[in-house]
Amino acid sequence: MRFLDLLRLILSNLGRRKGRVALTAIGVVIGTAAIVILVSMAIGLRQSANQQLYGIGDLSQIQVSPNYGEGPMPGGGGPVAVDQAPIQTIISNQSLEDLAAIPGVETVVARDFLMTSSMLRYDRLEAGMGIMGVAVDDLSSLGVKAQQGTAVLSKGTAVIGAMIPSQFYNPQIRPGQEPPPPPDLLGQQVKLELIKWDDQGNEIRKVFQVKVVGILEENRADDWSMYMRLDEVTMFNEWALGRRINRAKDGYPNAIVKVSDVKEVVNITDVITGMGYQAFTPQSFVEGIDNFYLVLQVVFGGVGAIALLVAAIGIANTMAMAILERTREIGLMKAIGATNRDVLLTFLGEASGIGFLGGLGGIIFGWLASQVINVLALVYMAGQTAQQGGPPPSLAVSTPLWLLFFALFFATLIGLLSGIYPALHAATMVPVNALKYE
Numbered sequence: 001m002r003f004l005d006l007l008r009l010i011l012s013n014l015g016r017r018k019g020r021v022a023l024t025a026i027g028v029v030i031g032t033a034a035i036v037i038l039v040s041m042a043i044g045l046r047q048s049a050n051q052q053l054y055g056i057g058d059l060s061q062i063q064v065s066p067n068y069g070e071g072p073m074p075g076g077g078g079p080v081a082v083d084q085a086p087i088q089t090i091i092s093n094q095s096l097e098d099l100a101a102i103p104g105v106e107t108v109v110a111r112d113f114l115m116t117s118s119m120l121r122y123d124r125l126e127a128g129m130g131i132m133g134v135a136v137d138d139l140s141s142l143g144v145k146a147q148q149g150t151a152v153l154s155k156g157t158a159v160i161g162a163m164i165p166s167q168f169y170n171p172q173i174r175p176g177q178e179p180p181p182p183p184d185l186l187g188q189q190v191k192l193e194l195i196k197w198d199d200q201g202n203e204i205r206k207v208f209q210v211k212v213v214g215i216l217e218e219n220r221a222d223d224w225s226m227y228m229r230l231d232e233v234t235m236f237n238e239w240a241l242g243r244r245i246n247r248a249k250d251g252y253p254n255a256i257v258k259v260s261d262v263k264e265v266v267n268i269t270d271v272i273t274g275m276g277y278q279a280f281t282p283q284s285f286v287e288g289i290d291n292f293y294l295v296l297q298v299v300f301g302g303v304g305a306i307a308l309l310v311a312a313i314g315i316a317n318t319m320a321m322a323i324l325e326r327t328r329e330i331g332l333m334k335a336i337g338a339t340n341r342d343v344l345l346t347f348l349g350e351a352s353g354i355g356f357l358g359g360l361g362g363i364i365f366g367w368l369a370s371q372v373i374n375v376l377a378l379v380y381m382a383g384q385t386a387q388q389g390g391p392p393p394s395l396a397v398s399t400p401l402w403l404l405f406f407a408l409f410f411a412t413l414i415g416l417l418s419g420i421y422p423a424l425h426a427a428t429m430v431p432v433n434a435l436k437y438e
Contacts, residue, residue, distance in 0.1 A: 006342070010349040017322070021354055024311075024318040028358020029365060031308030032411045036366025036403060037373070038300035044374065044397040046293035060106075061143065062257040062269050064099065065278040066090045089276035090251030098275065099257055104268055106260040109142065110135040110252045112233050116240035117195040120164075120226070122183055127167035129160075130225045131192075133233025134256075139214075142256060144222055149186050149214035153229050158192075159214040160185065163223040185212040196240045206239060308411060311358065312418040319351050319422035327429065334431040347423035348416060355415015359408040367404065370397045 014021050067089040089095075091110070100108045114131040136142065139151035139159055151159055165182035173179065192208045216222055238245055257272065257279075259265050265283040272279040323330070330343060374397035 006345055006349065009346055010353055013322075013346070013350055014353050020318060020322075021357070024314050025354050025358035025361065027311030027314045028308065028355055028411050028415065029361040031304060031306075031311045031414075032359045032362020032407050033366035033369065034307045035301055035304030035407050035410070036363055036399060037369050037397075038304050039297055039403055040366070040370040040397045040399040041373070042293055042297040042300045043400065043403070044377075045296070047398050059281070059283045060259050060262050060265060062259065062265060062272060062279050062281045064091065064255040064257055064272055065253070065280075066251055067276050067278050090249075091253075091255050091277070092248050092251050094248075095251070095277075096255060099255065099272065102257075102268060102271055104259055104261060104264045106258045107141065109256045109258070110230060111254040111256060112230055112237065112252055113254070114194075114233055114240075115237045119193045119195070120168075121191040121193060122168065122185060122188060124170050124172065125168040125180065125183060126171060127164065127169065129164055129167060131228060131233065131236075132225055133228050133230035135230040137229075139216075139227055142258070144219065145217045146214040147217040149212075151214050151216070153213075153227065155229060155232070156209065156211060157213045157228075158190075158210045159216060159227045160212055161216050161223040161225045162218040164226060165215075167224070186215055188212055194236055194239065208236075305410075308414055312414045315351055315354050315415050315418035316422060318354070319347060319419045320425075322350070323347070323422050323426045330426050330429055331431045334429070340427040343429075344423050344427035347426050348419050351419020351423065352412050352416040355418070356408070356412045358415070359411025362411060363404045363407050366407070367399055370399045373397050 096108050096110055099105060112133045114133075118128065118131060120127050120129060134142070134153075137153055139146075139153065144151060146159065147162065149159070153159060165185055168180075168183055170180055189209055189211050192210045194206045194208070196204050198204060210228070234245055257268070259268055262283065265281050269279045269281050269283075333343060334340075377397060
């Protein structure tokens with residue numbers, strides 16, 4: 001039997017029993033829709049969680065810190081012998097070279113932080129912020145971008161976070177007066193005032209002129225920080241400490257390790273930890289979240305699959321009843337030359353057709369229901385985040401195209417598997433006995 005003839009026969013047989021086919025397909029529709037809706041919810045939750053992590057940091061970076069003897073003590077605690085004390089590991093210039101030699105590491109950048117009080121002044125306004133020095137001329141190599149100006153540092157310049165201008169206030173403003181708008185600092189000279197105290201508690205101040213050459217894009221991690229060259233921040237810290245800083249002895253408080261391949265970040269983090277340093281990467285959070293929501297997708301998909309398997313019993317029952325009703329028809333088909341293969345393919349095609357029709361209806365209904373749930377969930381979550389002051393969510397339910405094709409294929413496969421036993425029974429009938437069946 002040719003394929004087109006077989007297809008016409010299958011469609012004709014399904015059309016003869018529209019009511020029974022429709023009732024059987026409803027079970028497949030429910031199961032398929034359950035898979036689409038539940039898995040879409042899990043995917044949406046995963047994407048929403050990743051969006052909430054926006055700004056946690058560049059996923060290709062590893063933050064490396066010195067290890068000042070922290071960690072488990074030998075013997076589970078208590079006094080520790082001198083020769084058993086945990087090793088203290090600082091980040092020296094040699095450490096930077098060792099980190100850069102790790103396979104997969106693209107660059108290593110030393111970083112230092114201002115270790116004294118400071119105040120940034122512009123006109124009559126002032127603000128406080130964190131100041132960090134980096135051993136790199138172009139901040140774009142660290143994954144940050146400037147929304148205004150440039151991210152290139154030179155002597156006497158600074159690049160500030162997006163929220164720094166909003167931190168400025170007028171200390172002489174009277175109660176009830178309207179606060180001044182955030183100043184436009186791009187290209188302006190500002191005064192950086194450093195403050196320290198001597199042994200007698202006397203306050204000592206020193207003022208430096210700094211030109212703001214760039215304002216970074218919002219990314220949460222750097223919104224409240226000001227970047228300067230490492231050598232300048234080192235000079236500020238030496239003034240605050242009253243002595244020269246010896247990197248071989250004092251080390252750096254932090255180093256940024258940038259990895260060329262994000263997939264290798266966690267492995268390289270383990271290597272750095274094994275070298276005795278403390279290492280942190282946002283990628284570990286992202287992988288943990290991805291693994292959790294992957295399990296959630298499997299669980300939700302499994303719940304929907306159970307509903308679809310229940311529908312498979314209905315398909316098997318429908319096909320078994322159809323074979324009993326069409327026993328003489330099967331005998332007649334064989335008598336005029338139909339082979340066992342032709343009969344088998346006919347009934348398998350009918351079972352698959354029921355699964356396909358139910359799957360098609362299920363993905364349409366499931367997609368529409370997902371969109372309704374998405375709108376309702378976004379309205380609810382927007383109200384919750386507004387009360388808590390967080391950013392509004394942009395996604396609650398996500399239905400990727402691959403999920404619709406998978407659900408349709410799975411429903412068709414379930415129909416095919418459900419029809420195997422009835423189809424084999426029909427294919428192995430003896431024509432004479434089938435023609436005598438009443």
